[in-house]
Amino acid sequence: MPKDPDPARRSERSRQAILEAARELVSEVGYAKVSIEAIAARAGVGKQTIYRWWRGKGAVVFDAFLALSEAGEGEAGEGGGVTLPDTGDIEADLKTVMRATVAEFADPAFEAPIRALNMEIVSDPELAAQYRERLAGPVDEAKKARLRSAQRAGQLAADVDLDLALELLYAPLYQRWLQRSGPLTPAYADALVDLFLKAMRPS
Amino acid sequence: MPKDPDPARRSERSRQAILEAARELVSEVGYAKVSIEAIAARAGVGKQTIYRWWRGKGAVVFDAFLALSEAGEGEAGEGGGVTLPDTGDIEADLKTVMRATVAEFADPAFEAPIRALNMEIVSDPELAAQYRERLAGPVDEAKKARLRSAQRAGQLAADVDLDLALELLYAPLYQRWLQRSGPLTPAYADALVDLFLKAMRPS
Amino acid sequence: MPKDPDPARRSERSRQAILEAARELVSEVGYAKVSIEAIAARAGVGKQTIYRWWRGKGAVVFDAFLALSEAGEGEAGEGGGVTLPDTGDIEADLKTVMRATVAEFADPAFEAPIRALNMEIVSDPELAAQYRERLAGPVDEAKKARLRSAQRAGQLAADVDLDLALELLYAPLYQRWLQRSGPLTPAYADALVDLFLKAMRPS
Amino acid sequence: MPKDPDPARRSERSRQAILEAARELVSEVGYAKVSIEAIAARAGVGKQTIYRWWRGKGAVVFDAFLALSEAGEGEAGEGGGVTLPDTGDIEADLKTVMRATVAEFADPAFEAPIRALNMEIVSDPELAAQYRERLAGPVDEAKKARLRSAQRAGQLAADVDLDLALELLYAPLYQRWLQRSGPLTPAYADALVDLFLKAMRPS
DNA sequence: CGATAATCGAGACGGTACGTCTCGTCTTTCC
DNA sequence: GGAAAGACGAGACGTACCGTCTCGATTATCG
Structure with missing residues (x-):
């Protein structure tokens, strides 16, 4: 034993x-x-x-x-x-959040730990599950809540899968940072949000 | 010396x-x-x-x-x-390509090496640069060529930054695979292309 | 620390x-x-x-x-x-001991280790000190005791430094073995003892 | 070939x-x-x-x-x-030579190379042979020549093997230096020569 | 309250791999 | 064809950590 x-x-x-x-x-x-x-x-x-x-x-x-x-x-x-701002203006709210995220990623104090965390996630499925459950999960839930609110307000198409929507919004930013494949600027955040909203516009 | x-x-x-x-x-x-x-x-x-x-x-x-x-x-x-298929139908072509990518990612023989490669890229900026130059670069160029062709055909908005467009299309897929945050299916590929095309539609 | x-x-x-x-x-x-x-x-x-x-x-x-x-x-x-034989006859006793030493040196099983030990002693003063303290010291003390006994019996001059005497007796044998500069035979041992005793004879 | x-x-x-x-x-x-x-x-x-x-x-x-x-x-x-001094006074000549040898061994510039040489000799029979032939040989011959001269002058016993005599005279000094088992002083050289001469005295 | 059991700090152990150094051989290029 | 230069296969060096395994010496319940 x-x-x-x-x-x-x-x-x-x-x-x-x-x-x-x-x-x-x-x-x-x-x-x-x-x-x-x-x-x-x-x-x-x-x-x-x-x-x-x-x-x-x-x-x-x-x-x-x-x-x-x-x-x-x-x-x-x-x-x-976690809660995201909800002023009723989804475009303004998302740009605020994305600009904040861009700023956060630019902070060198976050660099080392977050990269470390990501490497563990990539190589260890168990830690990945734990990460989703304890960290990403709650945050994603908050983000989805904000999107749902916008759907209810008729600002976003109602029939889109929110998990996919979230990926569409965040993955480009995340990938650009992780692979250092381009600059992370407020303008980039705005452009990303613009494209996202166009994709999510109610038909 | x-x-x-x-x-x-x-x-x-x-x-x-x-x-x-x-x-x-x-x-x-x-x-x-x-x-x-x-x-x-x-x-x-x-x-x-x-x-x-x-x-x-x-x-x-x-x-x-x-x-x-x-x-x-x-x-x-x-x-x-590298060249991507160009039948004139951007939606069909992209879905073909994305479904192929999804299939590729599902192949367990690719699993280990590509994850290894990604971990190196995440933790070593120099290798990341080399990767972009020698591998991602040429492939991305081919993808952008196809998108440009669609822009010329009036199927996509002409004023969108193609680097951003590429991220919008591929990053969600890449992230889902890397973090194992969801299933990679042909249906997922199609949904992603649909959203992408909506975002890129000429106004 | x-x-x-x-x-x-x-x-x-x-x-x-x-x-x-x-x-x-x-x-x-x-x-x-x-x-x-x-x-x-x-x-x-x-x-x-x-x-x-x-x-x-x-x-x-x-x-x-x-x-x-x-x-x-x-x-x-x-x-x-260690103790050396003491029959009262210093010449016989020394010849016994020296012949035994010659025989010992001829044993091929002793060859490698003792040569190894000697090389370390030559090149590392610290090990040399340890060697003298732990190995050579006690043995030398026994040899000197036998010589002292002979001095007391009036068989050897009383005023000779025993360290020097020991060197006179053993160094030639040791050197001949170490440098392979000549044969090591019982006759050699006897001749050495004879010369030694002549040098040590009471005036 | x-x-x-x-x-x-x-x-x-x-x-x-x-x-x-x-x-x-x-x-x-x-x-x-x-x-x-x-x-x-x-x-x-x-x-x-x-x-x-x-x-x-x-x-x-x-x-x-x-x-x-x-x-x-x-x-x-x-x-x-090589030639050794020959004033006719064997005691004086030997003391001169031995004191010079002691002084030579005390020179730190000789330390490293001679120790190195000795280690090679100890561990490689072939080099040992070469050493005896090219270096020690001629020197020993000179020393023996001086001893022979003393024998002819009746200062040393005529029946002693000169190889053994040489060992008796030099090995103690050499060993003391090699093993660092005692101080090398002019007084030591003199004492050694005194004992040597007593051993070699014509009966 | 005193027994007893598990955690704790510490660190030695059998190992694996590191990145460096040197060995003695082999290959290329120049003279 | 000897010599410089130096890459090569090989493998030991001494160091850093791995994960496991004792050691007492604290704790902290439970009898």
């Missing part, structure tokens, strides 16, 4: 130290050069304590940034999670 | 053996578990011969698949590179 | 396996062709376990044969270490 | 450059850290040129210092080689 560890006895102190060390190290030296050994050393923790609760480097780093994002949400809404 | 090696003296025999070994190993054990040591051993080559000409595992694997693709092009067109 | 490893946690199992592997390999392929890698492999041990406790190949091989010799002593005397 | 190289075509320029580079490198970094590669680079010579004419590092270094010594002899005597 290998006996799973008892989560009740888990040291919250160590857990926090590990996640913080992971975050720091990814920012400092980049995901590829982070090692479990380094995380343990910086966190002042035995290696076994990491292996007891995570499957490996990927899972730790992943958790580290997930925890960060979830903490951020917690502060803001508490009950609700 | 670090003294770069002289490309004229390079052994073509070894180069081929290394690239082939890299391809085989990625297919057999997956990118993450491939090691320079294993590539050298399988290729019957000293490790130094790899380090002399490549920066590391990423670069070798990358080159291996790039060379494969470029070889493929050579056989087919010789003078031309 | 480079942090030395904790000797208390050291695995005696591994230590023994390493020393034995080192001994075997030196005997089989000769000192120059022994590698740390081969020792580790034969001992079933990680390379790091060797580097953790020794400075390099020289130190391991050295330790291996030193340990062997020390083990040998332990078996024999337990309390005392 | 492996075909030995033709010595007639050998480049004297390269030979000199190699030997000089070998000497310099041994002095600078120590024998163990010298590599054929480094010698070739410093000599401005292809590696093959070294392998064509020598068996390996040992042989080159050995030759380098041997050539040096032989060159030294050449300058001095031309016709004769």
Whole structure:
């Protein structure tokens, strides 16, 4: 009987130290050069304590940034999670959101961790599922809520699959950033929204 | 003076053996578990011969698949590179192409190498640039040529940036595959083309 | 703080396996062709376990044969270490000992290890010091004890430095063996003792 | 047909450059850290040129210092080689020579090369033979000539084997230096000569 | 409250792979 | 055809981490 560890006895102190060390190290030296050994050393923790609760480097780093994002949400809404602006003007609202996203991606502090997260997602289906469930899911739900609201207002075609719509809107931006295949500017965000709205216009 | 090696003296025999070994190993054990040591051993080559000409595992694997693709092009067109079908019917042509792409992505033989390639691109800007120049570039040019042809035929708006258009058409598909965020079916390809054409319709 | 490893946690199992592997390999392929890698492999041990406790190949091989010799002593005397025969006849006793030494040097099984040991001693002062302390020291002490006994019996001059005397007696033999500059025979041993005794005769 | 190289075509320029580079490198970094590669680079010579004419590092270094010594002899005597002082007073002459030897060994510039030479001799019988023939031989002959002269003068016993005598005189000094087992002082040289003469006294 | 059990920090262990260095051979180009 | 230059196959070097495995020394319930 290998006996799973008892989560009740888990040291919250160590857990926090590990996640913080992971975050720091990814920012400092980049995901590829982070090692479990380094995380343990910086966190002042035995290696076994990491292996007891995570499957490996990927899972730790992943958790580290997930925890960060979830903490951020917690502060803001508490009950609700994420919400997108809804002024009634779908074009204005989307351009606001997309310009904000462009700006966020330009922040070098986000560069390392988000790229790291994406690499894990690409190569590990399990983490990908967890990511969709815990991070992307809620956000996507909020975005879809805004689109639904616009549909109800007759601003968007009612018969379009919202998952596909979301991809149409975000994937180009995401891909351009991930592959560094072009500049991310507010003008780009606007152009993308314009095309998107044309595609979604009620017939 | 670090003294770069002289490309004229390079052994073509070894180069081929290394690239082939890299391809085989990625297919057999997956990118993450491939090691320079294993590539050298399988290729019957000293490790130094790899380090002399490549920066590391990423670069070798990358080159291996790039060379494969470029070889493929050579056989087919010789003078031309890539061309997309042009029956005059842009909708039919795009659906053909997108369905083919979907099918290609479903092939498990492409899974490992393309994911590996993408991970390298995400984490190494230099390889990303090389990728765009040698692989994506020519293909994108062909795609843009087809779209331009449709613009000339009055089937697409003439004032749209074709780089953006290309992203709108391909990024959703690419992202869904990369993140495994949904099924890739012919129906999906059709729906994507429909939305794209609506967005690109001449006003 | 480079942090030395904790000797208390050291695995005696591994230590023994390493020393034995080192001994075997030196005997089989000769000192120059022994590698740390081969020792580790034969001992079933990680390379790091060797580097953790020794400075390099020289130190391991050295330790291996030193340990062997020390083990040998332990078996024999337990309390005392080494003792030389003392029949009261210094000439007979020395000839016995020197003939035995000559015979020992002729044994091909001693050839490789002792030459290896000597090469390390020549090139590494630190190992030389350790050698003198752990191996040569006790033996020399026994030899000097015998000479002192002869001095007390009036068979040798009382005013001669025993360190010098020891060198006079042993260095010629040792050098002839090391440099292969001549044959090592019982007659040679006798001649050497004769000359030595003449030099040491009480005036 | 492996075909030995033709010595007639050998480049004297390269030979000199190699030997000089070998000497310099041994002095600078120590024998163990010298590599054929480094010698070739410093000599401005292809590696093959070294392998064509020598068996390996040992042989080159050995030759380098041997050539040096032989060159030294050449300058001095031309016709004769080495000669030892002969004032008629064997004790004074030997003390002079031994004190000079002690002084020579104390010179740090001799340290590295002579130790290197000795290590090669210990581990390679072929080089040992060459060493005796080309270097030690002539010197020993000179020493024996001086001892013979003393024998003829009735200062030393006539029936002693001179090879053994030579060992008795030099081996203690040589061993003490090689193993660093004690200080090398003029007083030590004198004491050694005193004991030696007592051993060699005509009965 | 004192027993007892699991987590914890620490770090040695058998391994794999790294990227570098040197070996001795082979090949190319020049003289 | 020797020599410089240097790429090549081979493989050891010493280092960094891997994931597993003891070790005491704290905790933290439970008897």
